[in-house]
Amino acid sequence: MLEKILPTQVASYETFEDPAEATLFPEEEALICDSVDLRRREFTTGRYCARQALARIGYSVPQPVLQGVRGAPIWPRSVRGSITHCRGYRAAAVVKVSELASVGIDAEPNLPLPDGILEAVALPAEQVMVKELLTDAPEVRWDRLLFSAKESIYKTWYPLTRRPLEFEDAVIDFDPADGTFSARLLSHVRSAQEFPRKIAGRWITGNGLVVTAIALSSASGSSVDSGL
Template sequence: MGKSSTKFLTNELQTSYESKGNFMPINLGCDSQYQKTLSSLFSTATATHEIRDTSLDESYLWPEEEKILKSVSQKRRWDFVTGRKCAHVAMATLGIDSAPILIGDKNEPVWPDGLVGSITHTSNYAAAAIAHKSKILSLGLDAEPNEPLPHKVLSRISNTEEFNWVQNSKGKEISHPGKLLFSAKEATYKAWNSVTKEWLGFRDAHVAFHLENQTFTVSINKETSIKTITGTFGIAQDIILTAIEIPVS
């Protein structure tokens, strides 16, 4: 993204929020290593944005989002506010007029008409991906700290083949393969559930990684219209990122 494009997007988004009486200070942060890694996981049909910041700025939220925030616990406020900021900036990148992002019955984001998206947050890091529904059927994005996954958690989420892969991969190309596996399954659930609205257990999704090109293939072990999903992954310093983009067939 060139400087002129970045300036245009910033001005357009700023104008959108000022028109409803809010002020939204924006730093697109397109040159950060986190953003470069995040962007590389998706096609050009999907816009992304990430934030690595501990501050909490609620001034740009839509009134509908502010109303939701009143019922959010103090612990989750940063997740909600920063995730929405990432999503709004990604919307601006697509040239879409800003609109509130509400929540569903299971606290999932409810995207404005014509859009699909995914939000993730962990360890003071937040990111979002958004695309037009006419081009992308569903998105799944997950971020996790690049650190070991507890053995008990690995045993609970993995099948035998996945467990053995993690054990055999430790200390090699991927520092923490267990956490990568966990993240891939989280991204899979987000993308799959967005389409099917059904529950998917950790062991209902079998993940096979292809380290040579930083991709993975997911086989769904349920009766469903979506049986195979492909995804990508990247590691930006202390954050593991996994992404799934299901195109419109």
Template structure:
């Protein structure tokens, strides 16, 4: 078996530091083309281009590796009508990829209602799209930062928003744009808070969730955990879709 490249080792080390106790995270390489897709998953990429096939397969490989670390059976993860992963009964999870990495997190639903992970290249967000991604307060904050850091900080905001969206979606099935959430990166740049700027389904405006976001191995990684038990991170997030 070929050892993972160093950038994946660094990403996995960071991701495992962020993962809450009781959940497992794994990474995979989407560039090699050796990952296996199970029959139940194959229809999702029947007409996809080779690059998309490799990314999909590597994401499922990472998810099954996380299941194995968790001690769970390694199930298929097909996609639903909305193209979101359909996780096995009793498990919550999330998958993300960029051009050179895939990452997945899995945990029991008895502990975790939902996860949201996102991985992005550790590179500046193009200036032309910052206004599309960042709301006015975020842009004002970016302007207060050193010029050489603004593009990468904007990319972190983007990564955090993606993680928030992925975490809430299994519970609300709500679609929304980048302007629905305001991200505040903390001073240590290893965490963030996300404030909903308007009502999203039955999640009221001003709801706040916390998450983690940092860089390793040329990647930016963000994670949001919606805990299912009192005292866990974001356990008070409105989850009316389950009620």
């Protein structure tokens, strides 16, 4: 699914199960030693996906992928990447910084958000958009897709700025016809030279999932289209 919405510069790997060969380095194991089984499986397979994706851009020797502030993965110095997982799906995407500035991916089940979550993550105009889209195209859970798109924005933003970004800091508009979305940072967000105020992303549905992705072409921040 990811390859359909990411540009060719980005290497990705996804799986719909937790393979037996997915294991952790001791340093990674220490990060989840007290976690419940579901979290352990998500983390372990997410790191497995990350290593598979890294191998596709030349990092053939497996290495630990630790985590930093706010749980963000720590990639090799010349790499930017993103990991996502939800029930029945784990994936990672990586790119060399010589190719692109940043990448963010997110996957969610194509199911309604729990009660009250849409109001917590969506601006009033977004809530209206979502309700209209759910009426016109109910096969896509646009509320969950909005949540996923905002997660992809954050995952693209944070490696460049090292600053938090809240759900209410960006407004999203979906194009239901061509699988794209646009996002605009609102005026109260402190500007970042490394990140544009307007970006574009892509989305796809399938296998009971909604998946979103954003790729930035340079530190000045123009978005990259996958060419679909």
